[in-house]
Amino acid sequence: MKHFTSIQDVDNLSSLLEEAKQLKHNPFLYETFGKHATIGLIFFNPSLRTRLSSQKAARNLGMEPIVMNINEDSWKIETEYGVIMDGDKSEHIKEAAGVIGRYCDIIGIRSFARFEDREKEYKEPIIQNFIKYSGVPVISLEGATAHPLQAFADLITMEMYKQTEKPKVVLSWAPHPKPLPQAVSNSFVRWMKAAGYDLVITHPEGYELCEEFTEGIPIEYDQKAAFKDADFIYPKSWASYSQYGKVLTQNRSWTVDAEKMELTNNAKLLHCLPVRRNMVVSDEVLDGPNSLVLEEAENRVVSAQTVMKQLLTPNQTDSGELIV
Amino acid sequence: MKHFTSIQDVDNLSSLLEEAKQLKHNPFLYETFGKHATIGLIFFNPSLRTRLSSQKAARNLGMEPIVMNINEDSWKIETEYGVIMDGDKSEHIKEAAGVIGRYCDIIGIRSFARFEDREKEYKEPIIQNFIKYSGVPVISLEGATAHPLQAFADLITMEMYKQTEKPKVVLSWAPHPKPLPQAVSNSFVRWMKAAGYDLVITHPEGYELCEEFTEGIPIEYDQKAAFKDADFIYPKSWASYSQYGKVLTQNRSWTVDAEKMELTNNAKLLHCLPVRRNMVVSDEVLDGPNSLVLEEAENRVVSAQTVMKQLLTPNQTDSGELIV
Amino acid sequence: MKHFTSIQDVDNLSSLLEEAKQLKHNPFLYETFGKHATIGLIFFNPSLRTRLSSQKAARNLGMEPIVMNINEDSWKIETEYGVIMDGDKSEHIKEAAGVIGRYCDIIGIRSFARFEDREKEYKEPIIQNFIKYSGVPVISLEGATAHPLQAFADLITMEMYKQTEKPKVVLSWAPHPKPLPQAVSNSFVRWMKAAGYDLVITHPEGYELCEEFTEGIPIEYDQKAAFKDADFIYPKSWASYSQYGKVLTQNRSWTVDAEKMELTNNAKLLHCLPVRRNMVVSDEVLDGPNSLVLEEAENRVVSAQTVMKQLLTPNQTDSGELIV
Numbered sequence: 001m002k003h004f005t006s007i008q009d010v011d012n013l014s015s016l017l018e019e020a021k022q023l024k025h026n027p028f029l030y031e032t033f034g035k036h037a038t039i040g041l042i043f044f045n046p047s048l049r050t051r052l053s054s055q056k057a058a059r060n061l062g063m064e065p066i067v068m069n070i071n072e073d074s075w076k077i078e079t080e081y082g083v084i085m086d087g088d089k090s091e092h093i094k095e096a097a098g099v100i101g102r103y104c105d106i107i108g109i110r111s112f113a114r115f116e117d118r119e120k121e122y123k124e125p126i127i128q129n130f131i132k133y134s135g136v137p138v139i140s141l142e143g144a145t146a147h148p149l150q151a152f153a154d155l156i157t158m159e160m161y162k163q164t165e166k167p168k169v170v171l172s173w174a175p176h177p178k179p180l181p182q183a184v185s186n187s188f189v190r191w192m193k194a195a196g197y198d199l200v201i202t203h204p205e206g207y208e209l210c211e212e213f214t215e216g217i218p219i220e221y222d223q224k225a226a227f228k229d230a231d232f233i234y235p236k237s238w239a240s241y242s243q244y245g246k247v248l249t250q251n252r253s254w255t256v257d258a259e260k261m262e263l264t265n266n267a268k269l270l271h272c273l274p275v276r277r278n279m280v281v282s283d284e285v286l287d288g289p290n291s292l293v294l295e296e297a298e299n300r301v302v303s304a305q306t307v308m309k310q311l312l313t314p315n316q317t318d319s320g321e322l323i324v
Numbered sequence: 325m326k327h328f329t330s331i332q333d334v335d336n337l338s339s340l341l342e343e344a345k346q347l348k349h350n351p352f353l354y355e356t357f358g359k360h361a362t363i364g365l366i367f368f369n370p371s372l373r374t375r376l377s378s379q380k381a382a383r384n385l386g387m388e389p390i391v392m393n394i395n396e397d398s399w400k401i402e403t404e405y406g407v408i409m410d411g412d413k414s415e416h417i418k419e420a421a422g423v424i425g426r427y428c429d430i431i432g433i434r435s436f437a438r439f440e441d442r443e444k445e446y447k448e449p450i451i452q453n454f455i456k457y458s459g460v461p462v463i464s465l466e467g468a469t470a471h472p473l474q475a476f477a478d479l480i481t482m483e484m485y486k487q488t489e490k491p492k493v494v495l496s497w498a499p500h501p502k503p504l505p506q507a508v509s510n511s512f513v514r515w516m517k518a519a520g521y522d523l524v525i526t527h528p529e530g531y532e533l534c535e536e537f538t539e540g541i542p543i544e545y546d547q548k549a550a551f552k553d554a555d556f557i558y559p560k561s562w563a564s565y566s567q568y569g570k571v572l573t574q575n576r577s578w579t580v581d582a583e584k585m586e587l588t589n590n591a592k593l594l595h596c597l598p599v600r601r602n603m604v605v606s607d608e609v610l611d612g613p614n615s616l617v618l619e620e621a622e623n624r625v626v627s628a629q630t631v632m633k634q635l636l637t638p639n640q641t642d643s644g645e646l647i648v
Numbered sequence: 649m650k651h652f653t654s655i656q657d658v659d660n661l662s663s664l665l666e667e668a669k670q671l672k673h674n675p676f677l678y679e680t681f682g683k684h685a686t687i688g689l690i691f692f693n694p695s696l697r698t699r700l701s702s703q704k705a706a707r708n709l710g711m712e713p714i715v716m717n718i719n720e721d722s723w724k725i726e727t728e729y730g731v732i733m734d735g736d737k738s739e740h741i742k743e744a745a746g747v748i749g750r751y752c753d754i755i756g757i758r759s760f761a762r763f764e765d766r767e768k769e770y771k772e773p774i775i776q777n778f779i780k781y782s783g784v785p786v787i788s789l790e791g792a793t794a795h796p797l798q799a800f801a802d803l804i805t806m807e808m809y810k811q812t813e814k815p816k817v818v819l820s821w822a823p824h825p826k827p828l829p830q831a832v833s834n835s836f837v838r839w840m841k842a843a844g845y846d847l848v849i850t851h852p853e854g855y856e857l858c859e860e861f862t863e864g865i866p867i868e869y870d871q872k873a874a875f876k877d878a879d880f881i882y883p884k885s886w887a888s889y890s891q892y893g894k895v896l897t898q899n900r901s902w903t904v905d906a907e908k909m910e911l912t913n914n915a916k917l918l919h920c921l922p923v924r925r926n927m928v929v930s931d932e933v934l935d936g937p938n939s940l941v942l943e944e945a946e947n948r949v950v951s952a953q954t955v956m957k958q959l960l961t962p963n964q965t966d967s968g969e970l971i972v
Contacts, residue, residue: 091922598739
């Protein structure tokens with residue numbers, strides 16, 4: 001693994017899951033593995049879970065994390081090439097990435113979609129420029145189109161709780177007052193595919209995700225039909241992809257509640273958090289015995305630590321064997 | 325000690341003071357005691373002393389501190405239960421606390437009074453919800469009603485400098501351009517009581533603190549009378565409790581100056597800092613030989629470290645004996 | 649060395665450079681040298697390189713860095729003495745510095761010029777007050793008038809790449825949309841003088857730097873004449889000193905481009921970063937083989953680490969010999 005920006009960077013998912021299980025069981029097994037290494041955690045957007053879990057993951061490996069809020073601790077960044085920089089952006093991403101790469105052995109980047117220019121944002125210019133110019137491994141801490149550390153944590157959690165080899169999983173669109181990125185949903189779809197789980201997506205018409213991600217996955221517009229016999233329910237809001245960044249409806253008939261959960265096979269509830277209570281999912285379900293959301297958040301340390309360990313390993317295979 | 329949000333959490337004050345003295349003398353005595361433990365320091369409000377001293381205290385014990393500014397690094401938090409979260413608050417405190425509790429072994433919370441709803445604020449909803457939902461020990465880094473780490477540092481300082489067993493101490497209201505919380509004053513009163521010191525409170529009428537804290541403590545409205553024979557003077561501004569959050573006067577005749585200090589028994593000056601010079605206390609007194617304010621600030625490391633060590637100790641008594 | 653706020657604090661530049669080379673070669677040679685020591689990194693202004701490189705430098709020496717943004721993590725600071733603090737400034741620098749000095753073994757301060765009061769700013773009140781009141785060694789992380797860690801990193805870089813004993817160096821004013829401080833330029837001039845390099849300054853009339861810094865250095869108003877046979881070109885924007893803080897021109901004929909570089913002795917390009925592309929220097933030159941800007945940024949760790957090590961050394965000589 002050279003970078004970690006999507007499932008496509010993973011060579012061998014099952015050996016990655018094996019390593020995750022090992023680190024979940026013993027977080028300090030490799031506590032000097034990252035000695036003398038620095039990880040830069042660069043936030044263009046706010047964060048709670050990612051901020052805390054990635055610092056903790058780094059420390060568990062003996063690395064030094066340095067956290068930076070761009071735009072707040074620093075200044076605005078230009079991403080276009082060839083421009084005369086006479087505006088409000090003080091530094092070009094080429095220098096910013098180049099410099100941070102001189103200070104850090106790994107760089108984590110959080111950079112959300114802004115819903116301004118779909119074509120541009122779906123190319124992930126911030127993350128891709130860091131890959132191009134920093135010269136070190138880059139981890140997505142959630143980009144415009146993907147949040148692979150979250151999807152990996154989701155999968156780790158499901159592997160712990162699943163009761164059949166290939167469980168039925170429903171990704172269920174949810175109402176929300178603000179337009180949310182498609183990143184979590186896109187990644188979840190891809191990781192479920194890679195794990196061979198039986199995924200169904202349900203959402204109102206107009207909320208179709210980018211086909212590049214959903215190709216081959218059934219879409220069921222009837223939420224109740226989708227829930228039938230499900231083993232895991234993952235409610236999640238996202239803004240429209242076709243009408244990029246629009247909130248088409250806030251229809252609360254899509255809120256996941258106890259009645260809908262009755263339709264499932266005693267399904268477990270997943271959510272990446274933060275969650276809008278009684279918009280996305282009812283208090284009753286979120287606080288109920290089948291809710292895995294805190295376990296899932298806890299596994300964010302495991303997914304981050306597993307990925308960081310891989311990226312620290314020179315010429316490694318995904319099985320974690322060192323080829324020195 | 326399970327949490328540290330007020331003097332009422334302390335089982336045995338004299339053994340806690342003994343441990344503080346030991347850590348003051350040798351800050352690195354337990355430098356691996358907190359190995360593998362993480363403390364989350366969560367700031368809903370700005371901080372200088374608390375931010376620095378709590379990080380340093382954690383490091384002295386070998387713990388990893390992770391600092392987070394809520395509202396700035398993260399997002400707004402809902403504290404009401406049962407609401408439909410369709411407004412500007414992105415996360416409920418139940419999840420925020422639950423998740424942070426999964427990442428941290430101890431959580432410190434700073435959350436000031438906002439002077440909006442006295443009854444609600446005096447219930448300390450932020451701190452109490454963290455206690456309820458995080459599942460780990462919680463330290464108040466100053467709540468709406470109490471600042472016990474400050475009061476403990478005050479007491480450590482006074483124990484070092486006092487010349488009689490039960491010194492006379494005056495908490496003296498001071499003018500200030502802004503409405504300040506009652507937290508420091510409330511805690512100071514309680515800790516002086518617990519230590520058996522001879523405390524007098526002096527302030528203009530209308531500035532009575534909450535009786536729950538001051539019960540049994542004499543109030544003297546004549547500042548000069550109060551200062552007579554005092555061993556310690558603690559000037560401190562606070563907003564009205566009865567007219568919650570109001571600044572009733574900025575009368576500078578209450579400013580502590582050299583002339584008033586003449587009335588005392590060569591009293592030492594205390595203040596929690598930050599201090600408004602020449603509003604709360606004159607330059608002359610603050611810069612004089614009897615000012616202990618920097619020593620007091622330095623002891624914030626000692627109070628924090630002593631408390632953290634207690635909370636790290638499984639099934640401990642306050643004497644610091646491990647019962648494994 | 650007691651503090652590090654300008655070249656004038658350096659006792660012996662060549663032994664300092666020797667130590668820098670050693671640390672560049674082996675950053676972890678003294679990795680426990682700063683054990684139990686804390687460095688406070690206090691930012692009154694934004695930062696990227698300084699923020700990251702100083703944290704890394706501290707860690708390389710085994711020190712604990714604590715980073716604080718004043719005005720954002722904390723509150724506004726009063727620097728005048730004798731005032732009645734009834735305005736928007738909550739804390740006096742005397743207490744802020746005094747307290748931070750109780751928590752930290754070294755303090756780094758970033759505090760830019762505001763272009764409000766030249767006489768006052770050129771006295772560096774923030775840094776000087778920290779020296780006066782903190783009681784510990786102070787490092788300038790860029791003041792109003794000087795940025796010595798940058799100039800030291802510049803010199804380290806030039807020492808690595810120079811091909812003659814005393815290379816010809818041109819500090820060349822550059823257009824910029826905003827008024828920038830003179831700090832980087834002032835320090836660069838002083839360090840080049842101290843190193844005995846052959847420095848020429850070129851800029852439009854009206855952009856003369858403070859004579860206290862430039863005394864004895866030739867000023868050439870014809871940029872092309874200045875570039876002739878140069879070994880190093882350092883383009884840098886600064887606002888007018890005589891019309892303090894004014895941008896007199898944004899004339900892009902002063903932008904450094906490939907054609908101008910042709911006039912030099914195959915000169916290397918230096919810049920402190922961040923750099924406005926195609927304002928200060930063209931893409932072609934910045935991305936060309938003679939650009940040292942990333943190497944220079946990397947050497948910010950080396951300069952910071954060398955200085956911190958000196959300041960940690962009790963009764964040390966600049967050669968780094970311990971006199972215990």
